[in-house]
Structures are given as C-alpha cells and as structure tokens.
Amino acid sequence: MSSEHTMKVAEDLYQAGFISYPRTETDCFSTRTDLHTIVREQEDHPVWGSYVQRLLDPGTRLWRNPSSGGHDDKAHPPIHPTKYSAGESRWSQDHHRLYELVVRHFLACVSQPAVGAETVVEIDIAGEQFSASGRVILAKNYLDVYCFESWGSSMIPAYVHGQQVCHLLQNHMGSLVLHFFFSYLDDGLWLFHNLCVCLMGNIFFVKLPKAI
Structure with a gap:
C-alpha cells in the first residue's frame, strides 16, 4: 500500500473506533495507560488469542513493559488497538491487514525481546x-x-x-x-x-x- 492509501485506511479504522489516532509520532505510553486491559481485549481472537493468553500468564514471564521512546506530542498515545475485532464484513483486505499490523505490533511492544x-x-x-x-x-x-x-x-x-x-x-x-x-x-x-x-x-x- 502507498503511504497515502495506508493513512486513508488508518483514518477509517480510527473513525470507527478500532485503533487510536494514527497521525502521531508519540512512541511512549503514559504510566496511566492500562496496557493489560488493552491486551486482554484481544484474548479471544482466533489467530493471536493464544499468544495473548500466554502473554497475560505471569508464569510465562513473557510480559515486558514497553520501552520509552524519545517522542511525546502530549496529545496522543502511540498507535494501538482500541477495540477488538476478528474482522468486519465491510472491511477491505487492506483494513484487515492494517488492523492486524497494529495489533501485532502492540503485542510485540509489551513482550520480551527475542x-x-x-x-x-x-x-x-x-x-x-x-x-x-x-x-x-x-x-x-x-x-x-x-x-x-x-x-x-x-x-x-x-x-x-x-x-x-x-x-x-x-x-x-x-x-x-x-x-x-x-x-x-x-x-x-x-x-x-x-x-x-x-x-x-x-x-x-x-x-x-x-x-x-
């Protein structure tokens, strides 16, 4: 996808409430953000739900609080999923792909490094x-x-x-x-x-x- 088309798809997902505001360079979460709740919303997903269950299990020690980057616009958090979806009927393939990217990237951010x-x-x-x-x-x-x-x-x-x-x-x-x-x-x-x-x-x- 081109950058212009990607942003258009991201805006669609944002307007529908599935991801956070996409036009931000913020790369650090506030300490007030309830990251566990955001992750838990993905627990029943048919593709990455099993990974989420492992991530939330303290016994696996897979969880890691995300690293703080160097940018914070003080207005918007880093891009992350804001509502669960296993795929909407009205979504195009690009909407599915971009939502998956946002979710997987967020889950990776709260996981231990390889x-x-x-x-x-x-x-x-x-x-x-x-x-x-x-x-x-x-x-x-x-x-x-x-x-x-x-x-x-x-x-x-x-x-x-x-x-x-x-x-x-x-x-x-x-x-x-x-x-x-x-x-x-x-x-x-x-x-x-x-x-x-x-x-x-x-x-x-x-x-x-x-x-x-």
Missing part, C-alpha cells in the same frame, strides 16, 4: 579454508506474534550437551564429512572440540576455537 546466539566456525584443512556461521534462537518471545520480522535463513539447530552431529559439505575435492562433539558451557559459550575431518581417505584433526 534472544539468540550466533556461531561462527573457521577451519583450515590442508591449506583449504572453510567457514560456516549460523544463528540459534534461544527464545523467540515477541517474534511468535510479530510475523513481519525474522532473523533470516541462516539458522542452525540448537545443540545440546554431548550431542554428536555430522555435517556433509561439498567442494571441488569431494565430500567432507565433519564429525564434531561440543559442550554448552554455563556462561553461554559454545565450545567445539575433537573435530575429525575425513578428506579423500586422509584424516586430519583440527582444533576449533570457542565461538560465541
């Missing part, structure tokens, strides 16, 4: 350089509801202590089968050790550094 780790491995085998990197999501948190963001496609599995993993790599010299064992340390570091590389019938032992 937590992840990145692992980078560099290997020197008989003068040949190999490297691999990837991310491990430790806790998705707000990403469970805010589907408009992702951490890309370079994901690797979440490894556990003592697990043995085999990776098959292809290059111009043939197949490399990497067998490695590793431990997950309490301080959050990944320790790779005992890497055995089988290459063209020869076996090389490579010691890998710690990767955060």
Whole structure:
C-alpha cells in the first residue's frame, strides 16, 4: 500500500473506533495507560488469542513493559488497538491487514525481546579454508506474534550437551564429512572440540576455537 492509501485506511479504522489516532509520532505510553486491559481485549481472537493468553500468564514471564521512546506530542498515545475485532464484513483486505499490523505490533511492544546466539566456525584443512556461521534462537518471545520480522535463513539447530552431529559439505575435492562433539558451557559459550575431518581417505584433526 502507498503511504497515502495506508493513512486513508488508518483514518477509517480510527473513525470507527478500532485503533487510536494514527497521525502521531508519540512512541511512549503514559504510566496511566492500562496496557493489560488493552491486551486482554484481544484474548479471544482466533489467530493471536493464544499468544495473548500466554502473554497475560505471569508464569510465562513473557510480559515486558514497553520501552520509552524519545517522542511525546502530549496529545496522543502511540498507535494501538482500541477495540477488538476478528474482522468486519465491510472491511477491505487492506483494513484487515492494517488492523492486524497494529495489533501485532502492540503485542510485540509489551513482550520480551527475542534472544539468540550466533556461531561462527573457521577451519583450515590442508591449506583449504572453510567457514560456516549460523544463528540459534534461544527464545523467540515477541517474534511468535510479530510475523513481519525474522532473523533470516541462516539458522542452525540448537545443540545440546554431548550431542554428536555430522555435517556433509561439498567442494571441488569431494565430500567432507565433519564429525564434531561440543559442550554448552554455563556462561553461554559454545565450545567445539575433537573435530575429525575425513578428506579423500586422509584424516586430519583440527582444533576449533570457542565461538560465541
């Protein structure tokens, strides 16, 4: 949608009472705003209602008061849903999409941030350089509801202590089968050790550094 059309749709939703005033740059909620009540209104939604139930459950520790931004026009709060809807018959597809964006963004604002780790491995085998990197999501948190963001496609599995993993790599010299064992340390570091590389019938032992 163009910015002009988006604002027109937002004005429609505002005039009908479904979202707050859209022409604002305020990015911090007043301490007087009852955020829990706003969230609770979405509890029965067929799509994100289950996430709302988790968010309101103190046992999940998913709730987080939103961060305060640097803008406050003193007249309007940040854009947020003001009335529940599972979809109105008179809405266009764009009305549905924009309402969903506002709700999901608001729920993300009161959720814990996502937590992840990145692992980078560099290997020197008989003068040949190999490297691999990837991310491990430790806790998705707000990403469970805010589907408009992702951490890309370079994901690797979440490894556990003592697990043995085999990776098959292809290059111009043939197949490399990497067998490695590793431990997950309490301080959050990944320790790779005992890497055995089988290459063209020869076996090389490579010691890998710690990767955060």
